[in-house]
Amino acid sequence: MPRSSRTNGTGPEVTIDTAVLADLLDGRWKTQRRAIRDLYADERFARVPGLSMAEHRERILDQCRALVDIGMPRRGFPGADGSQPLPGGNVAGFEELAVHDPSLQIKAGVQWGLFGSAVLHLGTEYHHNTFLSGIVELEVPGCFAMTETGHGSDVAAISTTATYDEQAEEFIIHTPFEAAWKNYIGNAALHGVAGVVFAQLITQGVNHGVHAFYVPLRTRNEDGSAGEFLPGVRGRDNGHKGGLLGVDNGMLAFDQVRVPRRNLLNRYGDVAADGTYTSSVSSPGRRFFTMLGTLVQGRVSLGGSALTAAKMSLATAVRYGNQRRQFTGPDEHDEVVLMDYQRHQRRLLPRLAKVYAAQFMHHQLSDRYHGVFSGAHDTDADRQDLETLAAASKPLATWLALDVIQTSREACGGAGYMAENRFTGLHADFDVYVTFEGDNNVLLQLVGKRLLTDFGREMAKMDVAGAVRYVADQAADMTLHRTPLRRVQQSIRDWGSKARSATELRDPDMQRELLEDRVESLVERVAMELKDTREADAATAFELFNAHQDELIQAARAHGELLQWEAFTEALAGITDPGAKKVLTWLRDLFGLTLIEENLDWYLLNGRISTQRARTVTSYINRLLPRLRAHAGDLVEAFGYSPEMIGAPIGTDAEGRRQDEARDYYRAQRARGSEPTPEKHLPRGSVTDKELTTA
Structure with missing residues (x-):
């Protein structure tokens, strides 16, 4: 960007270097920001006006696959070669996706910023080794199932339960009533095959508060796309929204859905095979805010x-x-x-x-x-x-x-x-x-x-x-x-x-x-x-x-x-x-x-x-x-x-x-x-009402 000069006519000329301003505004992560902006020249990220909601959703999913092709999501996760995430640069790049389509920014945010980050930050080595690769490569499109119809911002009061069965060593995920349906969940309507589900953890008759669980949601078709809901899982499409029509938001409910004990993302709270609960954070309130703080x-x-x-x-x-x-x-x-x-x-x-x-x-x-x-x-x-x-x-x-x-x-x-x-x-x-x-x-x-x-x-x-x-x-x-x-x-x-x-x-x-x-x-x-x-x-x-x-x-x-x-x-x-x-x-x-x-x-x-x-x-x-x-x-x-x-x-x-x-x-x-001469410039009285009417 060139140096430019401007004056408002009331004082000396002021010259500014717009490149200096650009670096200041883009900040520490300017390289990551500018690389994502420049994708506008890639036809895969071009805006296509007039798409139907169904077409828009599929195009956004294809664009997420294109992000995998260029390696963008990998910046947010540890690499198989031992490379470490770049949290600040990763988030800066995600923010710039809104240039191309805000639906893309949200869809990508659901997949990698919420679903993937929950597994990364709330899970432990087993979860990282078992689930992260599929999430990062978009082989497993997923949901972040926290919000409920009856409790939006009040996450601590959500009503979905995860009750531990000691004999089977499984958690039973259950939605007890309509207000407990997970709602407005990205990827829930069509594309999500698994999700991180937040529920009240109950073991040995004690409710230990909200915890996160990795829960399979749908079968997989031969082409890798999402199939039908698994037994006990129900859902429906939220349909048309005020905006973000490229994101397939929907609702989810669970009827006694069983998942293995190890599917509890147990970084801050764990349940042993016999049902004993342990946590490195003794205060339930502090534990709750610590878990949510990672997100x-x-x-x-x-x-x-x-x-x-x-x-x-x-x-x-x-x-x-x-x-x-x-x-x-x-x-x-x-x-x-x-x-x-x-x-x-x-x-x-x-x-x-x-x-x-x-x-x-x-x-x-x-x-x-x-x-x-x-x-x-x-x-x-x-x-x-x-x-x-x-x-x-x-x-x-x-x-x-x-x-x-x-x-x-x-x-x-x-x-x-x-x-x-x-x-x-x-x-x-x-x-x-x-x-x-x-x-x-x-x-x-x-x-x-x-x-x-x-x-x-x-x-x-x-x-x-x-x-x-x-x-x-x-x-x-x-x-x-x-x-x-x-x-x-x-x-x-x-x-x-x-x-x-x-x-x-x-x-x-x-x-x-x-x-x-x-x-x-x-x-x-x-x-x-x-x-x-x-x-x-x-x-x-x-x-x-x-x-x-x-x-x-x-x-x-x-x-x-x-x-x-x-x-x-x-x-x-x-x-x-x-x-x-x-x-x-x-x-x-x-x-x-x-x-x-x-x-x-x-x-x-x-x-x-x-x-x-x-x-x-x-x-x-x-x-x-x-x-x-x-x-x-x-x-x-x-x-x-x-x-x-x-x-x-x-x-x-x-x-x-x-x-x-x-x-x-x-x-x-x-x-x-x-x-033509404007009428107002004519001598007064030179044009009569009659002449104007005739004209």
């Missing part, structure tokens, strides 16, 4: 692929906005480019800043994921931090993707609604990402609980002197922020000096302080309200928690946004190209100030900001927009998604050619003197 790859990759969709959408919208002209401006012979309108900039540029921030946070998440699953940093604390970061990142990324796709679609007008330009398809396919691998609100609640736990630990560490200081600080805070005094002081300091206010808002320490303050205040408020729940009975404790659940989720979201801002700021520190650093600093400021602007009501109501400064936030954002508008094209080119790769006609130079053709036509008319 965090799904949350990591869903957030990353959602950002892929957001980047593709913005790339198309900005490219189109840089070419499309609408309504005349100062020059009556020339219409204005869409991206020159402030409202258009307001719609796209703050979202561009959010995508950059989310991508930098995702890089940190990917590095943590790699550290844990490569064994480089694999302590219990590391795993807990990874789970919390994934639970904060995935909701923000998937919600952002839907917002960006929809706004980009609207910014392209009616052309954006055409299926060929991909916005509608991307929105339909990515809609479910907000509830995949945990509903976003449930995940943020997990983050909020972690914030409360950390707050409680800090409080518990305080000695008497520290407690006294804390109470004094709270009293000062009440005086400083919750009374008009703070607002008066700030208003006096800001009065008559917008430049001073803008300078302070540009200061990263000031942005950090405002963002941190909101998180800390929200967490502290909820913690103080819930401090008596330990002494309360279960009903009272639930009522108290439920009364503050929304505030807790707000705190968790604010925490995630703070992490994004910090990731963006950390990325800036590593940029050596001066032009790129300047432009991305503006973009970081736009991100931080947009977050503050979106929550101005909170800052004003809690006395954290004055009315004068609140006005300055908005006015400074509006000053940043034209600076960044000059570089919008470069900022989306750095995403690395060429127009050919995305495949949206309006994201090519076709609109620019049409606009140039139209302008040339009218210019030639004026040059020949054959351009």
Whole structure:
């Protein structure tokens, strides 16, 4: 990518190297990301419009076979030659499959990211030797049967049982009622011949909680395809969904289905031949979260692929906005480019800043994921931090993707609604990402609980002197922020000096302080309200928690946004190209100030900001927009998604050619003197109503 120069006409020219931005955005695993993107040139991965659901499903299965041919899935598993997995690079590549078809990303994720990873991380040597090769080579297409109709995100409460029979040394997998049917399961409708089934493990009359079992589902036809369900296994097709029509989701149920004792994936819990249960993790609750924590790859990759969709959408919208002209401006012979309108900039540029921030946070998440699953940093604390970061990142990324796709679609007008330009398809396919691998609100609640736990630990560490200081600080805070005094002081300091206010808002320490303050205040408020729940009975404790659940989720979201801002700021520190650093600093400021602007009501109501400064936030954002508008094209080119790769006609130079053709036509008319005179240019009274009627 070349170095390019842009100026907004109000300051010196700024030159940026888009290759520097591209490397920054693609991060540590750029080689793996770019290799998967480049598959768009392989006809096996070309998009074929107008396929029926049945045809789409078969094409996606064929594309998964093509992934095996190029060796992609092997990166995630130990090799027969002793080679070790590359967890971070493997996930980065999977995220980019969404470029070709989100159904492919999900189908591959089910097979290798869920089914295969469950066997790898929850199983032991026997399972690895017996099952992994068939899974990796797609000889055994499989399912990840966790979710039930009656319990979606509440996995601990699933109702499918696995009861141990000591005489036969077998587990009996059973679905006791309709609500316990496994539902929305990828590969269940057609292609899955085996599955990892999650069930309550019962032995010697004791329920030891949710465990995973390898369960055969279907026979195999002579050509290797899936045949009929095995005895005791039932299922049905979910049919048409809102999107992801290339994935054969379905339902599964089990009627006293027996599997050998060794089919229990027993890394964290085992049952001996005589029915004795043992586990290396004594706490049932900790054991449950440890098992589920090994499957965090799904949350990591869903957030990353959602950002892929957001980047593709913005790339198309900005490219189109840089070419499309609408309504005349100062020059009556020339219409204005869409991206020159402030409202258009307001719609796209703050979202561009959010995508950059989310991508930098995702890089940190990917590095943590790699550290844990490569064994480089694999302590219990590391795993807990990874789970919390994934639970904060995935909701923000998937919600952002839907917002960006929809706004980009609207910014392209009616052309954006055409299926060929991909916005509608991307929105339909990515809609479910907000509830995949945990509903976003449930995940943020997990983050909020972690914030409360950390707050409680800090409080518990305080000695008497520290407690006294804390109470004094709270009293000062009440005086400083919750009374008009703070607002008066700030208003006096800001009065008559917008430049001073803008300078302070540009200061990263000031942005950090405002963002941190909101998180800390929200967490502290909820913690103080819930401090008596330990002494309360279960009903009272639930009522108290439920009364503050929304505030807790707000705190968790604010925490995630703070992490994004910090990731963006950390990325800036590593940029050596001066032009790129300047432009991305503006973009970081736009991100931080947009977050503050979106929550101005909170800052004003809690006395954290004055009315004068609140006005300055908005006015400074509006000053940043034209600076960044000059570089919008470069900022989306750095995403690395060429127009050919995305495949949206309006994201090519076709609109620019049409606009140039139209302008040339009218210019030639004026040059020949054959351009009709607009009525409004005629002398007043020269055309009568009668003449107009006759004409």
